[in-house]
Amino acid sequence: MSLRTAQIISLLVTLIGVAVVWQGSNFRGLGNQQGYQPAQPINFSHKVHAGDNQIQCLYCHSSADKSNVAGIPAASTCMNCHTKILKDSPEIQKIVAALAQNKPVEWVKVNDLPDHVAFNHSRHVTAGVKCQLCHGPVETMDRVEQFDALSMGFCVACHRTHREVTLDENGRPTVTKEATPKRLMASTDCSVCHH
Amino acid sequence: MSNGQKLWQIFREQDGKPVDLSAKSPVAGVSRRTFLEVLGYSTAALTLSGCRAPQQKIIPYLKQPVEFTPGVSSWFASVCGGCSASCGVLVKVRDGRPIKLEGNPDHPLSSGGLCALAHGMVFGLYDPERLRQPLIGSRPATWEQIDQEITQKLAAIKQSGGKVRLLTGPTTGPTSLETIQKFLSQFSDAKHITYQPVSTDAIRQAHLRSHGTNAIPSYRFDKARLVISFSADFLGTWISPVQFTRGYAKARSLQNGEREMLRHVQFESRMSLTGSNADTRVKVSPAEETQALIYLAKLVATSNEANGAGGTSALPVAEQLATFEPARLNQKTRTAVERIAKDLMKPQGDGLIVSGSADADVQYLVNFINSAAGNYGNTVDLAASSASNHSSDQDIVELVRQMNAGEIAALIVSGVNPAYDYFDSQSFIHGTQKVPLKVSLNSTLDETSSLADYVCPQSHFLEAWDDVEPARGTFSVNQPTIAPLFQTRAFQESLLRWGGDGRTFYEVLRQSWREKLFPRQKQYTNFDEFWDQTLQKGVFTPESSAIDTPAFKSDGLEQTIARLISISGDTPDGLGLVLYQKVSLRDGQYANNPWLQELPDPITKITWDNYASVSPRYAATTGLEEGRVVRISKGPAWIEVPVHIQPGQHDDVVAIALGYGRTKAGKAGNNVGANAYAFVAFTEGTFRYQTAGIKLEKTSNRIEFAQSQTKDSMEDRPLVRELALADYTKGKGETEEEYGSLWSPHDYPEHKWGMAVDLSACVGCAACVVSCQAENNVPVVGKDEVRRRREMHWIRIDRYFEGDREDPKVFYQPVMCQQCDNASCESVCPVLATVHSSEGLNMQVYNRCVGTRYCENNCPYKVRRFNWFEYPHSDPIANLALNPDVTVRSRGVMEKCTFCVQRIEEVKIRARNEGRAINDNEIQPACQQSCPANAIIFGDLTDVKSRVAQLKKSGRNYTLLDELNERPPTSYLAKVRNSEEV
Amino acid sequence: MPNIESAKRFTAAFFEREEDLIAGAAEARLAGFEVYDVYTPYPVHGMDRAVALPPSRLTWIALLAGALGLVFGLTLQVWTSAYDWPLNVGGKPFNSFPLFIPVTFELTVLFSGLIAIGVLFARNRMWLFSKRRVFERVTDDRFVLVLKQSDASFDIDKAQRLFSRHHAIDVVEGDQFV
Amino acid sequence: MAVSVREVGRVEINETGQQTASFEIAHPVYSKLRSPLILGHKSYADVTRDICQLLDPKPGRGWWISFSVSLVLLVIGVVAAVHTVTTGIGTWGLNKTVGWAFGITNFVFWIGIGHAGTFISAILFLFNQKWRTSVNRSAEAMTLIAVMCAGLFPIIHMGRPWLFYWVLPYPNTRGTLWVNFRSPLLWDFFAISTYFTISAVFWYLGLVPDLATARDRTKSKLRQTLYRAMSLGWNGSNRTWSRYETVYTVLAALATPLVLSVHSIVSFDFATSLIPGWHSTIFPPYFVAGAVFSGFAMVMTLMILVRKLMHLEDYITAQHLENMCKVALLTGSIVGLAYVTEIFIGVYSGNPNEIFVIINRGLGPYAWAYWIMFSCNALVPQLFWFKKLRTSIPAIFTLSILINVGMWFERFVIIVTSLHRDFLPSSWAMYTPTITEVGLLVGSFGLFFTAFLIFLRLFPVISINEVKGVLGYAKH
Numbered sequence A: 001m002s003l004r005t006a007q008i009i010s011l012l013v014t015l016i017g018v019a020v021v022w023q024g025s026n027f028r029g030l031g032n033q034q035g036y037q038p039a040q041p042i043n044f045s046h047k048v049h050a051g052d053n054q055i056q057c058l059y060c061h062s063s064a065d066k067s068n069v070a071g072i073p074a075a076s077t078c079m080n081c082h083t084k085i086l087k088d089s090p091e092i093q094k095i096v097a098a099l100a101q102n103k104p105v106e107w108v109k110v111n112d113l114p115d116h117v118a119f120n121h122s123r124h125v126t127a128g129v130k131c132q133l134c135h136g137p138v139e140t141m142d143r144v145e146q147f148d149a150l151s152m153g154f155c156v157a158c159h160r161t162h163r164e165v166t167l168d169e170n171g172r173p174t175v176t177k178e179a180t181p182k183r184l185m186a187s188t189d190c191s192v193c194h195h
Numbered sequence B: 001m002s003n004g005q006k007l008w009q010i011f012r013e014q015d016g017k018p019v020d021l022s023a024k025s026p027v028a029g030v031s032r033r034t035f036l037e038v039l040g041y042s043t044a045a046l047t048l049s050g051c052r053a054p055q056q057k058i059i060p061y062l063k064q065p066v067e068f069t070p071g072v073s074s075w076f077a078s079v080c081g082g083c084s085a086s087c088g089v090l091v092k093v094r095d096g097r098p099i100k101l102e103g104n105p106d107h108p109l110s111s112g113g114l115c116a117l118a119h120g121m122v123f124g125l126y127d128p129e130r131l132r133q134p135l136i137g138s139r140p141a142t143w144e145q146i147d148q149e150i151t152q153k154l155a156a157i158k159q160s161g162g163k164v165r166l167l168t169g170p171t172t173g174p175t176s177l178e179t180i181q182k183f184l185s186q187f188s189d190a191k192h193i194t195y196q197p198v199s200t201d202a203i204r205q206a207h208l209r210s211h212g213t214n215a216i217p218s219y220r221f222d223k224a225r226l227v228i229s230f231s232a233d234f235l236g237t238w239i240s241p242v243q244f245t246r247g248y249a250k251a252r253s254l255q256n257g258e259r260e261m262l263r264h265v266q267f268e269s270r271m272s273l274t275g276s277n278a279d280t281r282v283k284v285s286p287a288e289e290t291q292a293l294i295y296l297a298k299l300v301a302t303s304n305e306a307n308g309a310g311g312t313s314a315l316p317v318a319e320q321l322a323t324f325e326p327a328r329l330n331q332k333t334r335t336a337v338e339r340i341a342k343d344l345m346k347p348q349g350d351g352l353i354v355s356g357s358a359d360a361d362v363q364y365l366v367n368f369i370n371s372a373a374g375n376y377g378n379t380v381d382l383a384a385s386s387a388s389n390h391s392s393d394q395d396i397v398e399l400v401r402q403m404n405a406g407e408i409a410a411l412i413v414s415g416v417n418p419a420y421d422y423f424d425s426q427s428f429i430h431g432t433q434k435v436p437l438k439v440s441l442n443s444t445l446d447e448t449s450s451l452a453d454y455v456c457p458q459s460h461f462l463e464a465w466d467d468v469e470p471a472r473g474t475f476s477v478n479q480p481t482i483a484p485l486f487q488t489r490a491f492q493e494s495l496l497r498w499g500g501d502g503r504t505f506y507e508v509l510r511q512s513w514r515e516k517l518f519p520r521q522k523q524y525t526n527f528d529e530f531w532d533q534t535l536q537k538g539v540f541t542p543e544s545s546a547i548d549t550p551a552f553k554s555d556g557l558e559q560t561i562a563r564l565i566s567i568s569g570d571t572p573d574g575l576g577l578v579l580y581q582k583v584s585l586r587d588g589q590y591a592n593n594p595w596l597q598e599l600p601d602p603i604t605k606i607t608w609d610n611y612a613s614v615s616p617r618y619a620a621t622t623g624l625e626e627g628r629v630v631r632i633s634k635g636p637a638w639i640e641v642p643v644h645i646q647p648g649q650h651d652d653v654v655a656i657a658l659g660y661g662r663t664k665a666g667k668a669g670n671n672v673g674a675n676a677y678a679f680v681a682f683t684e685g686t687f688r689y690q691t692a693g694i695k696l697e698k699t700s701n702r703i704e705f706a707q708s709q710t711k712d713s714m715e716d717r718p719l720v721r722e723l724a725l726a727d728y729t730k731g732k733g734e735t736e737e738e739y740g741s742l743w744s745p746h747d748y749p750e751h752k753w754g755m756a757v758d759l760s761a762c763v764g765c766a767a768c769v770v771s772c773q774a775e776n777n778v779p780v781v782g783k784d785e786v787r788r789r790r791e792m793h794w795i796r797i798d799r800y801f802e803g804d805r806e807d808p809k810v811f812y813q814p815v816m817c818q819q820c821d822n823a824s825c826e827s828v829c830p831v832l833a834t835v836h837s838s839e840g841l842n843m844q845v846y847n848r849c850v851g852t853r854y855c856e857n858n859c860p861y862k863v864r865r866f867n868w869f870e871y872p873h874s875d876p877i878a879n880l881a882l883n884p885d886v887t888v889r890s891r892g893v894m895e896k897c898t899f900c901v902q903r904i905e906e907v908k909i910r911a912r913n914e915g916r917a918i919n920d921n922e923i924q925p926a927c928q929q930s931c932p933a934n935a936i937i938f939g940d941l942t943d944v945k946s947r948v949a950q951l952k953k954s955g956r957n958y959t960l961l962d963e964l965n966e967r968p969p970t971s972y973l974a975k976v977r978n979s980e981e982v
Numbered sequence C: 001m002p003n004i005e006s007a008k009r010f011t012a013a014f015f016e017r018e019e020d021l022i023a024g025a026a027e028a029r030l031a032g033f034e035v036y037d038v039y040t041p042y043p044v045h046g047m048d049r050a051v052a053l054p055p056s057r058l059t060w061i062a063l064l065a066g067a068l069g070l071v072f073g074l075t076l077q078v079w080t081s082a083y084d085w086p087l088n089v090g091g092k093p094f095n096s097f098p099l100f101i102p103v104t105f106e107l108t109v110l111f112s113g114l115i116a117i118g119v120l121f122a123r124n125r126m127w128l129f130s131k132r133r134v135f136e137r138v139t140d141d142r143f144v145l146v147l148k149q150s151d152a153s154f155d156i157d158k159a160q161r162l163f164s165r166h167h168a169i170d171v172v173e174g175d176q177f178v
Numbered sequence D: 001m002a003v004s005v006r007e008v009g010r011v012e013i014n015e016t017g018q019q020t021a022s023f024e025i026a027h028p029v030y031s032k033l034r035s036p037l038i039l040g041h042k043s044y045a046d047v048t049r050d051i052c053q054l055l056d057p058k059p060g061r062g063w064w065i066s067f068s069v070s071l072v073l074l075v076i077g078v079v080a081a082v083h084t085v086t087t088g089i090g091t092w093g094l095n096k097t098v099g100w101a102f103g104i105t106n107f108v109f110w111i112g113i114g115h116a117g118t119f120i121s122a123i124l125f126l127f128n129q130k131w132r133t134s135v136n137r138s139a140e141a142m143t144l145i146a147v148m149c150a151g152l153f154p155i156i157h158m159g160r161p162w163l164f165y166w167v168l169p170y171p172n173t174r175g176t177l178w179v180n181f182r183s184p185l186l187w188d189f190f191a192i193s194t195y196f197t198i199s200a201v202f203w204y205l206g207l208v209p210d211l212a213t214a215r216d217r218t219k220s221k222l223r224q225t226l227y228r229a230m231s232l233g234w235n236g237s238n239r240t241w242s243r244y245e246t247v248y249t250v251l252a253a254l255a256t257p258l259v260l261s262v263h264s265i266v267s268f269d270f271a272t273s274l275i276p277g278w279h280s281t282i283f284p285p286y287f288v289a290g291a292v293f294s295g296f297a298m299v300m301t302l303m304i305l306v307r308k309l310m311h312l313e314d315y316i317t318a319q320h321l322e323n324m325c326k327v328a329l330l331t332g333s334i335v336g337l338a339y340v341t342e343i344f345i346g347v348y349s350g351n352p353n354e355i356f357v358i359i360n361r362g363l364g365p366y367a368w369a370y371w372i373m374f375s376c377n378a379l380v381p382q383l384f385w386f387k388k389l390r391t392s393i394p395a396i397f398t399l400s401i402l403i404n405v406g407m408w409f410e411r412f413v414i415i416v417t418s419l420h421r422d423f424l425p426s427s428w429a430m431y432t433p434t435i436t437e438v439g440l441l442v443g444s445f446g447l448f449f450t451a452f453l454i455f456l457r458l459f460p461v462i463s464i465n466e467v468k469g470v471l472g473y474a475k476h
Helices: A003-026 A046-052 A075-082 A090-101 A121-126 A131-135 A152-160 B004-015 B032-040 B042-047 B116-125 B143-160 B174-185 B201-211 B241-252 B273-277 B286-302 B304-309 B315-322 B331-345 B360-372 B393-404 B425-433 B491-498 B505-520 B527-537 B557-570 B616-622 B725-729 B767-775 B783-787 B824-828 B854-858 B901-913 B926-930 B947-951 C018-030 C058-084 C097-123 C156-165 D044-052 D061-087 D102-126 D130-156 D161-167 D184-217 D221-231 D238-271 D283-309 D318-349 D352-363 D367-385 D387-391 D393-420 D435-458 D464-470
Strands: A163-167 A173-179 B074-079 B088-094 B097-103 B163-168 B189-194 B216-219 B226-230 B263-268 B280-283 B351-355 B380-386 B408-414 B437-440 B466-471 B474-478 B576-580 B612-614 B628-634 B637-645 B653-657 B681-683 B686-688 B690-692 B695-702 B722-724 B753-758 B796-802 B809-815 B936-940 B970-973 B975-977 C009-015 C034-039 C143-149 C170-174 D010-013 D019-022
Touching: A075 A090, A121 B901, B074 B474, B074 B527, B097 B116, B097 B767, B097 B926, B116 B767, B143 B408, B143 B437, B143 B491, B163 B174, B163 B393, B174 B189, B174 B466, B174 B491, B174 B505, B189 B393, B201 B216, B201 B360, B201 B686, B216 B241, B226 B286, B226 B331, B263 B273, B263 B286, B263 B331, B273 B809, B280 B331, B286 B315, B286 B331, B286 B360, B286 B557, B286 B576, B286 B690, B315 B557, B331 B351, B351 B360, B360 B557, B380 B466, B393 B408, B393 B425, B466 B505, B474 B505, B474 B527, B491 B505, B505 B527, B616 B637, B722 B725, B725 B975, B753 B947, B767 B796, B767 B926, B824 B854, B926 B936, B936 B947, C009 C018, C009 C156, C018 C034, C018 C143, C018 C156, C034 D238, C058 C097, C058 D238, C097 D184, C097 D238, C143 C156, C156 C170, D044 D184, D044 D464, D061 D130, D061 D283, D061 D435, D102 D130, D102 D184, D102 D238, D102 D283, D102 D393, D102 D435, D130 D161, D130 D184, D130 D283, D130 D318, D130 D435, D130 D464, D161 D184, D184 D221, D184 D238, D184 D464, D238 D283, D238 D393, D283 D318, D283 D367, D283 D393, D283 D435, D318 D352, D318 D367, D318 D387, D318 D393, D352 D367, D352 D393, D367 D387, D367 D393, D387 D393
Parallel strands: B163 B189, B163 B408, B226 B263, B226 B351, B263 B280, B408 B437, B576 B653, B612 B637, B722 B975, B753 B970
Antiparallel strands: A163 A173, B074 B088, B088 B097, B216 B380, B466 B474, B576 B690, B612 B653, B628 B637, B628 B695, B681 B686, B753 B936, B796 B809, C009 C143, C009 C170, C034 C143, D010 D019
């Protein structure tokens, strides 16, 4: 092994080291479900409902502004419209059947936080945080996928900038306004989410 | 009912209640614990990359109920079914699961307090060992079968006119009683027998004699200024402990600048929770106790006030008493009695004498003194007499006789377990064999149920409708907060079925309320409105037509006194046995509840066991050591229990707790301790819990107690600080020394949570411990682990004995995490798993903790608890009791009190969503909420007007271990004893 | 130092005693020979002077490395604890400087030591399986003096005489040192 | 030995026109007073042979017996460790009051042992103590192994050891949540890893020339490849030597404060906390002295075994052992002084908690441990005042073992007696070790001896080149 090779190797090592430190915060750890896009029992399209037909998120996810969970609409909610619209489509028939057999639809959970995280939808919704901030451009998704890593880093990215956060054209969160008054800050106390 | 899933099905069908698995319900997919596990093994898992968390399902409603939001807790006012005291409770229901009981502040009796037992009830609901369907013999059966067979057999009895007996515990609900009567009325010879293993029947009988009313008065400790208790454990287990503790604490409170307080004198032979709180505790043997009482009666009867006061019929017995000489009493006791006799008579009516004695004669004498002192109508209230704890010892004895004589055709048992706790259980068991039809309505296959032909498990009180009238004129409805988990039904339902009544008990209940109670109020014209209001308020008190107290009847008093004098004189000294109940297990009905089993006894700090308490001197003279197993016997009755050396106990007395030694309680309760009921005697129409002349022999075995505290003394350290009322009123008090700091403290812009613990109020009842356990998913570790000093309770109550071990002063000190500003635990954690919040909380992040236990070592208060093992959370039913707002901790992480941060966050979020500030007292940690004595006050220190901030200004305020300069926002208010000096 | 490639022919003398070696080397140098290098089984003190080897500059490198470690350690701690994400730990100030000293010290030593030795290895071309000519028994009990025959003017007899005067037991000539 | 060359710049041209330079060599002056360090009038070749021949031949019975014994111990330890990690720390005797006991005791004990090696090689090197040459190699090896043993315990004793890497300040997906640089445990982590790295490097550097020697002698192909790889093409060139010595000195200079820092920092685990009996400013010097004390005791034990096992009596002479005894005597007396000072200060402070700890140690339930510690560490070393004992091998052997026992108990006493009765009597508790913990202690010794025996077979036990350097010492 010559001096040359030794130099090359040591150079590589250094580069890798730098890369690790630089990119470390983007590594994908266990439980990172980003891009998770499971098949659902009913082929429901958010694009059609939230996108094309402009139905408000809260119409179906009605507890998002009251509870820690956003809530999945009851089958009855679907039938509010679908008794008239597309009542014959096979997908709708599934819901009809579910109601008939008194057997609720078992949706597959897409955005699933670890059990040691207590996330409260209502606080974020009432604080004016857009759903898309975490869930991404759902109104463009035919089948919903997990838009962001939803890692702790993702959460504190907003919480640590005590400012209002909005989305840029790519639907990426961006810090816009100046710092809001101190007492309205998003807290970074561990116990806000971990208890 | 095999798995959790089915259970939810039932749920859905019956109630249309939610099945929201997205909430952190342990039955859904990955529980918190499993997740932490996964997280834990992440290093391993990372290598097999791309592995995902298991797929989780969300199951929404079919039809959205309007009043209900998933993930938001709703509260229902109801009644605690733990004992017949029937305290008012609020049931916290989350996603269809009742997960917590809390005191109902609007309830006139318990007024927001709750006892340890009540907090354990939630666990009872999800006890996996409850019967899940009716049984015929031991075979599972359907209700149809059961109803059919039983109705047939009852019909036959109706023809033959055989005796039918319904044996229940004390029942206060008007509708329930009505149902029972209606059911029994169909038989020619039927009787409802109420039975209590530990009864207060003597009081009832005494009042029958003294006032001609068949009642147990309600004692108004809140009105009393002087309480004289003859071994009545009214703070622990006697009649209605929560109500009494509330009143007692109220009358002793110094939190609002009061300058005087109730004075409490206790005469007792063993060290009871109540006695340990007394201002003056006089240690007497049972025989001396009786003499002391007679002596008091003498002084009262012969005092001028009594005669001057007229009204009382003191005079007839005055002469008889005048001749009495309390030969047994030592000087100390005499002076104590003389002193209280003086105070008792002036001013009239604010004294209160209570006695725990099961001797009707003694109680009669007590009534005499109370009436002579003019306490009736003031501190002793017959008008609102207590309906709870009504039972007749005579009746069950008679029943057992008849059973053995083969006279009973049908025996229906509901909610009682005589096969275990009847003093002569053998003859009861033997008797049952002669009863053709034995039906048990108990909810578990306990000692009695296993003897029955038919077991028709009744629902848990959280699953059923009921009504109660614990005190005359105080009505509550007990509403179900969850559909029955199993195929069970309320015992009233069963009786209705068998009585051929087609209605549901709910209908019966509404109807009887419409007919009986609705008319007794004017506020509402519409019954439904009245009904809803009552349900929401949790209590209904009609305008009572005032009943004036009947006059004291002294006929027979002389014989009584004569007898008492003779027995108290004759009974030989020598070893006597005193049987008592523990605050945790009471009569043993809930022995299968591990929360209660693991609750350290307030006095001995021993868990998972009962034992024979003896005095230090007795132990020394007979060479007994702690834990030495002894055989105690009297006649045929014998028991083998370990010895516990109890400071402050009388030398001639051995005390053993009842309620242990269950054989068919369940996994947790079986064979814990030994059954002492065999020592109960039935004399003069009442069960007696004291016997003289027992034999005590050492055995060769010795055991180690599972004890949460082994050191009794404070080692002369100023841990619990004490003031005499005299000094306190003179303004003497603590002056907190301010220690300097090397650096400027951090600022707490928004809130600064703080707590004050009033040691003067705290009676050490340990309700907070179980409340905390229920709220924070604190695991149960079992006897061996407690033995290894690894119990997990987040709040503990330190108990210290000071002074002469034969007659010590007792101190209680609840210790939870003090949330120190300069927390020594935080700076040593290498991974920042415990840091300080911007609101002054000492946060503990379970998922960050790697378990070095350095914080535990460095915590001077030793309040941190480590998960030594993976504590079991495998049972899907038991897991339903878990609080979804609190992470279930995995093996290897540290945990501790967080001031119930989940509650703080909940209220903060609510307030912010509503855009308002948080009100003082809006946030209550579990310990504060349930404290019957209001000893714990929590609040925001940045708000100078908050109650806690005010209390910290008090002269009694001090910081535990302040010399360490940990600067905790938690502080203590010094204990004040109502005496001249400490 | 002479670069290895240019050394074409060499003369090596083997000695048994370090005194002979030192004397031989020193004299050879003064006599105008170009001492290529000296090979010994253990570090012979005074050798550097005998062949006029300048003192090593590695000490300075170690010093700089240490300084680097110090700065790195201190920055890391102050930045992470006081600027990047300040947390209230036990009520202590965000920048708890005194508590940062131990780690700073350790990092200083670590950097200094590792870098120094790294440079040493690089400078001496020491790495795994690095191959270099090793003289017979030089790692045992022989002392070897190697003269470079850089040009024709090299007087082999004179060298021979010089060697034998210092009791050299053997003299070899060779091509292509490396 | 020093040879100084004095030049007389005299260059003359003789008749033949040839240049001749003449000068004299000042020969070194050897002391007649010093006794030789190495016995048996060894030549360079003898030294090489003596040391290297220990490597090639198949190991003897003595080695195999001791190896299999220590291997068994090691297996016991592994079982205990696996049991602990899979079942939980609950398998230990700890409780809510005593959070540390055996685990940390072993940790501090082994770290202490790990101090002698670097002390000998670095500090004695700087003080130019020639006698170190025949012991430093194995002493350093011992250090490394001991530090390995020590390093295992903080990891095993964690509740979730698989997450130990969380103490590293690396960028992560938690918004980069860093670590707590205020925690002595973190200091430990840095101190120990640094200490291990530097010691390893230092040891290896000293090893390189000897590996070259071994490379040039060994017959076995395998060994040859190994030594070739590790000797980094060493050829004894003087340029290499001169840089080598510079760096060696630099490392020695760095290692010296490092040795002192490591145990000071370990002592901070206790000193910076507020537990009475821990919270004490005397700890750093007291711990360092203790560490060197125990370290030397262990070196003596090992050296006595080694010289017997490998017939190195000529190299590791009574003189070496006597010198080490003297060091042990010094450090032991410092430790004894520390004990007394602790008692004095504890009582003098007037702090009731401190006073209580002193009493509780001497008379409490763990008094037996305290008195074992006191007699073994404060009294036993005093015997080294007698030259008879300093020079009798069996005596040294027994005493050194006693000292090791004592030093283990010192850590046990400090940790357990301080914890089990602290501020609130309500939480007072007793600690009794479980079989698992004992297994771990035994296992750590197993690891220690297994590794050391392997070292004996693999590397020159004595620094060949350094010994050659001192052969002339006291020669005439």
